[in-house]
Amino acid sequence: MRQAKCCNNCERGLSIHLTKDILCKYHGVVTPDYVCFKYKERSESTASRQKNYKCIHCEYFIVQLDSPNEHLGKCKLFSAREFDGTTRNVCSKFSKKMLIEVS
Known part of the structure; x- marks a missing residue:
């Protein structure tokens, strides 16, 4: 099953555990369901x-x-x-x- 396109599963975002928000490399702190034009899906290279x-x-x-x-x-x-x-x-x-x- 394919995941929805959002910052929560973007390669460029890091999870902020205190507030459950995402720290985006380009946009700063955003909500987990936010998505921008620089979205990049996490690939197998990220998993490795x-x-x-x-x-x-x-x-x-x-x-x-x-x-x-x-x-x-x-x-x-x-x-x-x-x-x-x-x-x-x-x-x-x-x-x-x-x-x-x-x-």
């Missing part, structure tokens, strides 16, 4: 790029702060036990963690 991501890159991976290993943590969705986030590939619920730098 996600294979390089590990669990530690996912927003659902919770790092254990009291652990000496900074890569040790739990998956908020699936796991009740700790594991090394750099060794596992991402699952189907992968959502890239947004990095916020404070200066």
